[in-house]
Amino acid sequence: MQRFAQTFGVLLAVAVLAGSASAKDTPEFKSESFELPTGDRMFTGAGADPVNNNCLTCHSAGMVLVQPKLSKTTWEGIVKKMINVYKAPVPDSDVAAIVDYLSNGPASGK
Amino acid sequence: MEPFDFEKRVLTRRALLGSAALGGAALMSAPALADMVNLPFSGGGGERETTAAFPQKGKMILQRTRPPLLETPWETFDKGVFTPNDQFYVRWHWAGIPDSVDVNAFRLKVHGNVERELSLSLPELIKKFPPFELAAVNQCSGNSRGFFGPRVPGAEWGNGAMGNAKWRGFRLRDLLDLAGVKSGSIQVRFAGLEKPVIDGGPHFKKSLSIDHARDGEVMVAYAMNGEALPFLNGFPLRLIVPGWYATYWMKMLTDIEVLDKPDENFWTKKAYLIPDTPGANITPGQKDVKMIPINRMVPRSFFTNVATGGSIKASGPSDLRGIAFGGDCGVAKVETSIDGGASWQAAELGADEGKYGFRRWEAKISSPAAGSRLSVKVRCTNTNGLVQPDKPNWNPSGFMRNVIETVDLVAA
Numbered sequence: 001m002q003r004f005a006q007t008f009g010v011l012l013a014v015a016v017l018a019g020s021a022s023a024k025d026t027p028e029f030k031s032e033s034f035e036l037p038t039g040d041r042m043f044t045g046a047g048a049d050p051v052n053n054n055c056l057t058c059h060s061a062g063m064v065l066v067q068p069k070l071s072k073t074t075w076e077g078i079v080k081k082m083i084n085v086y087k088a089p090v091p092d093s094d095v096a097a098i099v100d101y102l103s104n105g106p107a108s109g110k
Numbered sequence: 111m112e113p114f115d116f117e118k119r120v121l122t123r124r125a126l127l128g129s130a131a132l133g134g135a136a137l138m139s140a141p142a143l144a145d146m147v148n149l150p151f152s153g154g155g156g157e158r159e160t161t162a163a164f165p166q167k168g169k170m171i172l173q174r175t176r177p178p179l180l181e182t183p184w185e186t187f188d189k190g191v192f193t194p195n196d197q198f199y200v201r202w203h204w205a206g207i208p209d210s211v212d213v214n215a216f217r218l219k220v221h222g223n224v225e226r227e228l229s230l231s232l233p234e235l236i237k238k239f240p241p242f243e244l245a246a247v248n249q250c251s252g253n254s255r256g257f258f259g260p261r262v263p264g265a266e267w268g269n270g271a272m273g274n275a276k277w278r279g280f281r282l283r284d285l286l287d288l289a290g291v292k293s294g295s296i297q298v299r300f301a302g303l304e305k306p307v308i309d310g311g312p313h314f315k316k317s318l319s320i321d322h323a324r325d326g327e328v329m330v331a332y333a334m335n336g337e338a339l340p341f342l343n344g345f346p347l348r349l350i351v352p353g354w355y356a357t358y359w360m361k362m363l364t365d366i367e368v369l370d371k372p373d374e375n376f377w378t379k380k381a382y383l384i385p386d387t388p389g390a391n392i393t394p395g396q397k398d399v400k401m402i403p404i405n406r407m408v409p410r411s412f413f414t415n416v417a418t419g420g421s422i423k424a425s426g427p428s429d430l431r432g433i434a435f436g437g438d439c440g441v442a443k444v445e446t447s448i449d450g451g452a453s454w455q456a457a458e459l460g461a462d463e464g465k466y467g468f469r470r471w472e473a474k475i476s477s478p479a480a481g482s483r484l485s486v487k488v489r490c491t492n493t494n495g496l497v498q499p500d501k502p503n504w505n506p507s508g509f510m511r512n513v514i515e516t517v518d519l520v521a522a
Contacts, residue, residue: 026236027338033210034165034341039175058205058307063174068155068261078263085376087310109155109261 041065047101050094058088064102069109075102147171147183149268150418151256156268166340168196173265177202178342182270187433188414191460191468192245193273195335200342201250201271201356203314203377206305211346211362218285218330218347222299222368225290232332232346238288239280242329245467246352247274247435248359251382251404255508260394262508269412274435274468277350279331283324286368291320297369298323299378300349302362316358317373318351327352330363352466353438355404355510357382378403383507390510391503407437408512409498411444411471411490416517424480424521430457431472436492437512440465446473447487451500451514454489465493478521489514 039060043051055064070078076099082088083095090098102108149156149171161172164180173179180200182193213232220228230238250271255264265271286298299317306313322328329350331339339345344361351358373379383401384390389408392399411434422428434444440462445454460470471488478484491497502513 027333027336029213029232029332029338029346031210031213032165032341035209036165036178036207037161037163037175041175059177060175062172063179063265066155066158066173066266067263068153068266070261070263074263085312085380086306087308089308 043101043106045106047097047105050097051101051105051107054088054090054094054098055082058082058086061107064107067107067109070103072099072103075099078102149256149266151261151266151268152259153261155266156256164200164342166196167200167342168194170197170200171268171270173267177205177207179265179267180342181267182273184268184270184414184417187270187412187468188431191274191433191463191470192335193275193468195275195337195340195343198248198273198275198334198340198343199250199271201265202304202342202361204304204306204311206307207342208303208362211303211341213346216346216364218364218366220285220289220366220368222366223292223295223370224286224368225292226288228285228289235280235285235330235347236332239284241278242281243276243278244327244329244350244352245274245276245464246350247272247407247467248350248356249273249407251355251357251509252507254511257502257511258504258508259502260504262506264508274433275334276336276463277329277331277348278333278336279329279347279350281326282328282330282349282366283326285330285366286324289368291324291368292370294370295320295368296371297373299367299369299373299375300358300360300363301365301367302344302360303364304362312376315373315375315377316360317369317375317378318358320368322351353406355382355407357404382509384509385505389499389503389512390505391499392505394504394506404509407435408510409437409441409490409492409496410435410512410515411488411498412515413486413488413517416486416519418516418518420517421520421522422475422478422484424477424482427474427476429472429474430486430488431470432488433468434471434488434490435468436465436490436494437496438466438492438494440493441469442491442493442495444469444471444488444490446475447489448475448478448484450485451487457488480521482521484519484521485516486519487514487516 041061159172171181182199186197217229253271256266297317301315347363349360382404384404385392386400386402413432444457447454457471457473489498498514
């Protein structure tokens with residue numbers, strides 16, 4: 001239980017500090033500018049071009065590359081959602097190639 | 111003057127292909143092993159980089175760079191019930207995040223079915239309304255999605271897409287009362303500074319029922335753990351919806367619209383839907399399921415000082431500890447089991463910092479024989495009497511996981 005007590009001792013100290021700080025009611029607001037990382041990873045391997053050309057406008061590659069193995073139907077649904085719901089301007093001629101790449105390529109969770 | 115500057119982050123095909131040709135090889139080099147974590151998903155695939163490259167953020171698990179999805183490293187939750195601002199998880203829908211917020215030009219607008227439209231500056235908001243403060247867990251609807259079986263698409267989070275903070279601000283009800291909600295109002299819709307990066311893409315907006323919005327607990331926060339909110343957690347104002355999933359907690363809140371008809375916006379009507387079944391649980395492939403918007407959170411509890419594959423002492427008792435939360439109400443009890451759930455022993459609860467927040471728990475287990483393997487479970491029962499299920503739920507979006515957690519340990 002000693003560690004338990006220590007942890008809550010620390011928490012109590014923090015709470016007291018927060019209490020005194022909040023007497024002035026408001027935190028300090030600063031107009032800071034931030035540059036967010038954009039993500040430089042690309043899709044690689046055969047058939048990657050249409051994926052790089054269309055998908056990276058809205059999002060970086062990382063999350064796609066760690067998707068589990070998904071069926072071709074599921075990938076088709078995801079690509080169609082990007083086009084129909086999120087209005088990704090993907091040419092019709094690229095759709096099949098993108099779905100193929102995602103179902104079989106480095107993003108396929110294999 | 112536009113108070114918000116949007117950098118043009120939409121890259122041209124040529125720029126992308128150029129960067130691949132010039133720097134592709136160097137950029138693809140694997141990060142050092144020390145910078146990796148392995149989220150223990152069944153079947154693997156949980157390797158992730160960690161990063162400290164995001165503004166006002168320390169070490170985070172990188173799920174996606176743009177728009178950012180940053181997970182809180184698990185060890186953070188062992189340090190206390192309040193999650194530090196610089197390690198609080200981050201989740202954005204669109205990459206159209208402003209590069210800066212001019213705090214002098216910033217206004218929160220209230221409009222729609224109201225007597226008086228409002229447009230209030232930060233100092234005006236702070237001065238007009240009595241301060242209100244509460245602790246509450248903010249948890250992504252898809253927290254723990256990577257543990258779903260069968261696996262589902264989406265952000266493959268471990269358990270760290272959640273955090274607990276002390277939020278300070280004012281009640282949404284006070285703001286709505288100043289605007290004067292007209293009769294016939296049924297919903298309140300919230301929008302922030304986040305913008306689609308594609309023309310015609312649906313602006314991220316979420317709605318609550320008028321009664322929920324006016325319940326005296328839903329609040330607008332300008333402080334998080336005693337400081338201004340980190341930029342990526344919604345600076346300068348964030349909607350706080352205690353007990354509800356984070357999708358409703360609009361970041362960089364700037365626009366509140368009182369509606370006299372149901373919100374038809376994509377994000378409210380068609381996104382973040384769950385099966386209308388207990389625990390949002392269905393069988394994979396199940397058809398004709400009624401879907402409803404995700405809403406109240408359910409109880410969860412976790413180990414924070416041991417993990418599967420770890421060891422406990424074979425000589426003398428071992429301390430186990432962790433965190434729990436009730437979901438949409440407080441924690442009634444936390445229990446542990448060392449016999450696969452046949453019998454349960456009450457854990458000791460730490461200080462109650464507020465019913466919507468994390469609660470620390472601690473338990474002792476007696477010494478098992480050296481070399482023996484021990485499967486330890488923890489479960490939370492909330493003050494509404496809801497207990498964590500012993501079987502995991504499943505739905506195609508990977509929402510609302512709250513199965514009883516188990517760790518497998520070896521006595522050494």
